[in-house]
Amino acid sequence: AEQNNIKEPYMIKPGQTILLSDTYTFKTNNKTRKIFKYRTVKNSSFGVGEKLVFAVKYFGITAGFGILEVKNFLDINNRKAYLIEATAKTSPFFENFYKVRDVITSYMDVFGLFSWKYSKNLEEGSYRNNSYMEFDHEQGFAKKKEGDKCQIPPFVQDVLSELYYYRAVFTGKENELFIDVASDECKVYQIVVKKVGEEKVTVDAGEFDCYVVRPFLKYEGIFRQKGDVDIWLTKDKYKMPVLVKSKIVIGTIDAVLQEATVVEP
Known part of the structure; x- marks a missing residue:
C-alpha cells in the first residue's frame, strides 16, 4: 500500500x-x-529478494563476479526502506595480480524511491575507500561520517540507488532522464541518462530484448572504473540490467548477467 x-x-x-x-x-x-x-513513486520493477549475478569479463576472460541484491526491508526515520547491496570480487586467478573486494550498500525509501543513506567499502589492490553518507531530505543536507555537511536537493540518489530509481521510472519512451546523485565527496551531480538504442542481446542468463541507455556523467563505482558506460535493460516491466559495458584505457570491461532471481515489488 x-x-x-x-x-x-x-x-x-x-x-x-x-x-x-x-x-x-x-x-x-x-x-x-x-x-x-514526501513524494510517492510507483515501482513495478524490483522487490525484496531480487538477486542479479554477473560475470565481469575483460577481453572475454572472467576477471571477477558482481552481485546486485535487494536484501530486505528496514525502518528508517519511521519509513520503510529497501536494503540494497552491490558486491564485486575478483576471480581466484586474477587475485594473484589485482585483488578486489567491493561492497556498496544503499538504503532506499520504498515509497518515494530516494536514498536515506549509503556506505561504500572498496578494496582494489592497494587502494582503499571507506565512506558513509546520510541524507536529511526534510532539512536539505547530507552528512558524512566525519561530520561534514553539504546541501542537497529533495529526494537525491546515491551511486547505487540511482540505478533502481531509473529502472522504476523509465518506461522506454523517454529519450533522456535527469537524476540528482550525491557523491561521497559531499557534492551533488546531475546524471543525464539517455536512451541510445534498442537491441536483442544474448548473455549467459539467456536472450533478451533490451533498451540501451548511457549515463552522461563519470563517477566512481564498483571497480573504480571511470569512462563511458552502456547498460542494456530488459524491455519488460523489470528493466533488468543484463549487460554493462565500461570503456577503460585499453578495451572494455563487460558485466554479463549469469543468473537472475526476479521478484514482484
Missing part, C-alpha cells in the same frame, strides 16, 4: 517564507509552518 507520510521538520518565524521543492507553507496562530511532503 502507498504511504503518504507528512512530517513537520521545524518552525520558522512568522511572515518568513521559504520555498523548497515538495514543501508547502500555512499559517496557524500567527505562526508560519513549513511542512515537508
